Amino acid sequence: MGLLASKKIQLQIALCIWILTSSCTKDSAMTTPEIPEPGEDIVFLPLVIHVVHSGEPLGTGPNLSLERIVRQIEILNEDFRRKEGSRGHNNDPDGGDTKIEFVLAKQTPEGKPTNGVNRIDTTQIKTRELGYNQTHYAQYAYWNPSQYINIWTTPLPESTECMVLGNATGPKTDLPGTEHLALPGPNDAEGILVNWIHFGESNIDCHARYGRTLTHEMGHYLGLLHTWGAKDCALNDYCDDTPAVDREVFGREAFKGCNGETVMIGNYMNYTHDDVMNIFTHDQIARMHYVLKNHTGRNALTRSIALKNP
Numbered sequence: 001m002g003l004l005a006s007k008k009i010q011l012q013i014a015l016c017i018w019i020l021t022s023s024c025t026k027d028s029a030m031t032t033p034e035i036p037e038p039g040e041d042i043v044f045l046p047l048v049i050h051v052v053h054s055g056e057p058l059g060t061g062p063n064l065s066l067e068r069i070v071r072q073i074e075i076l077n078e079d080f081r082r083k084e085g086s087r088g089h090n091n092d093p094d095g096g097d098t099k100i101e102f103v104l105a106k107q108t109p110e111g112k113p114t115n116g117v118n119r120i121d122t123t124q125i126k127t128r129e130l131g132y133n134q135t136h137y138a139q140y141a142y143w144n145p146s147q148y149i150n151i152w153t154t155p156l157p158e159s160t161e162c163m164v165l166g167n168a169t170g171p172k173t174d175l176p177g178t179e180h181l182a183l184p185g186p187n188d189a190e191g192i193l194v195n196w197i198h199f200g201e202s203n204i205d206c207h208a209r210y211g212r213t214l215t216h217e218m219g220h221y222l223g224l225l226h227t228w229g230a231k232d233c234a235l236n237d238y239c240d241d242t243p244a245v246d247r248e249v250f251g252r253e254a255f256k257g258c259n260g261e262t263v264m265i266g267n268y269m270n271y272t273h274d275d276v277m278n279i280f281t282h283d284q285i286a287r288m289h290y291v292l293k294n295h296t297g298r299n300a301l302t303r304s305i306a307l308k309n310p
């Protein structure tokens with residue numbers, strides 16, 4: 001017992017050192033049993049989309065059409081699977097297929113069939129004003145976060161369009177940099193909030209119109225930091241294969257970050273334009289798989305009832 005326990009601690013220390021020093025080669029991953037090479041098998045995660053609207057007819061404004069929602073989930077999967085022929089494809093040697101796929105829930109918490117889309121007319125519901133956060137929207141609907149990834153689409157103030165695209169709560173794990181994620185308090189809801197105008201594809205006059213907001217927020221939900229981390233060249237995003245940068249990465253043009261390296265403009269964990277985003281790196285993928293393996297709630301998602309028909 002004692003030996004096993006101390007061996008476990010040694011492995012955990014080795015793991016932390018690996019994350020801090022990893023050069024992200026295949027060899028280093030293979031010699032570190034605690035971080036698996038991203039799975040040979042695909043991991044499926046269930047989603048529920050709570051469409052929060054103000055009584056608009058179906059398919060109008062925030063009461064998004066089913067077609068637009070389904071296309072958004074397709075984009076999410078193209079990005080996470082680095083699908084050839086899609087915007088999410090890249091040939092970068094640092095880029096990878098996360099082997100994570102998302103599925104609209106097939107059953108409700110009550111065991112009823114669903115298409116994974118839950119429409120809520122807010123004009124019929126009284127809530128307390130808690131702000132633009134998950135806990136506020138959970139008053140309308142909140143499904144067990146160990147069985148579903150809760151995603152709320154909703155209008156955010158018009159003045160923030162093209163700026164505040166969405167947000168996500170992060171998982172609390174022992175990964176370095178976890179403190180920079182938006183960690184929910186004990187009574188807070190967890191999930192992802194997306195301004196409806198940035199959900200799915202549209203022709204709005206804005207850089208965020210190809211559905212990459214959800215890809216970015218899902219990265220946070222699975223434990224990724226922005227590429228600039230805490231805006232510190234030394235303590236960055238804890239992924240050595242994303243060039244270090246100490247400020248926010250916007251726009252479409254790459255620039256030099258720390259150590260004279262060119263920033264990875266296409267990384268999903270930037271604030272860059274939707275039309276240049278196309279890469280998760282091997283280190284980022286390893287981080288997400290670490291979360292799926294070690295965070296109780298995120299791990300339970302992989303075995304959720306929502307993945308199966310009732």
Ligand SMILES: [Zn+2]
Nearest residue numbers: 216217220226
């Ligand atoms: Zn972000």
